[in-house]
Amino acid sequence: MTLTSKVKTVLDSLISPSKAELKDALLQLGITLDDLAHLPEPLKGLPYNRKLLYKNKEVELLVMNWSQLECAPHDHGNSHGWIQVLSGTSLNTVYEIRGNGLPAELFHEYHHKGKFYYAPKKAVHKMMKASNHTDMVTLHLYSPPITGMIVYDFQKCAACVVSDDCGAWWPKEQSQKVKEIQLMKNAAPEE
Numbered sequence: 182m183t184l185t186s187k188v189k190t191v192l193d194s195l196i197s198p199s200k201a202e203l204k205d206a207l208l209q210l211g212i213t214l215d216d217l218a219h220l221p222e223p224l225k226g227l228p229y230n231r232k233l234l235y236k237n238k239e240v241e242l243l244v245m246n247w248s249q250l251e252c253a254p255h256d257h258g259n260s261h262g263w264i265q266v267l268s269g270t271s272l273n274t275v276y277e278i279r280g281n282g283l284p285a286e287l288f289h290e291y292h293h294k295g296k297f298y299y300a301p302k303k304a305v306h307k308m309m310k311a312s313n314h315t316d317m318v319t320l321h322l323y324s325p326p327i328t329g330m331i332v333y334d335f336q337k338c339a340a341c342v343v344s345d346d347c348g349a350w351w352p353k354e355q356s357q358k359v360k361e362i363q364l365m366k367n368a369a370p371e372e
Contacts, residue, residue: 182356223248232359241326247317251309252349276305
């Protein structure tokens with residue numbers, strides 16, 4: 182069975198999958214770096230380059246090859262999913278949303294090759310490769326496919342809903358800015 186047919190078989194069976202069902206699907210797939218021919222090269226000036234491996238109305242599976250840059254803090258819209266580190270080490274920073282203000286950093290953690298970690302709906306995080314001496318490649322399985330992602334820019338004290346073709350960075354093209362939102366610097370947490 183080819184990787185494409187295996188991915189289709191496993192992922193086509195998912196209907197509004199739960200957190201556990203998504204992780205189980207990734208484990209069933211058992212994808213390694215050796216399975217992925219023709220990885221996209223990291224893009225100059227951007228944190229990663231991605232390749233869509235599979236998408237239907239329920240899920241999307243992507244592989245990302247990371248540069249030295251960190252992505253911007255972002256959520257995944259109304260999607261949730263799992264991230265698997267295929268090579269290298271990821272530094273993942275998790276934030277808390279406070280009213281209509283900038284997200285506040287809660288903690289950061291390292292995820293080494295083979296590690297899976299969960300991205301809940303509306304949770305804000307950022308990622309980067311932890312070492313300049315090794316490549317980092319990650320596999321991402323989200324449900325439903327990501328749309329309405331919000332990216333944060335702390336310097337501008339703003340957030341932006343980005344188009345589906347934009348990654349986790351402040352859009353360079355006006356057409357990728359769906360909606361820009363001005364935030365407050367020191368908003369109190371919602372009660």
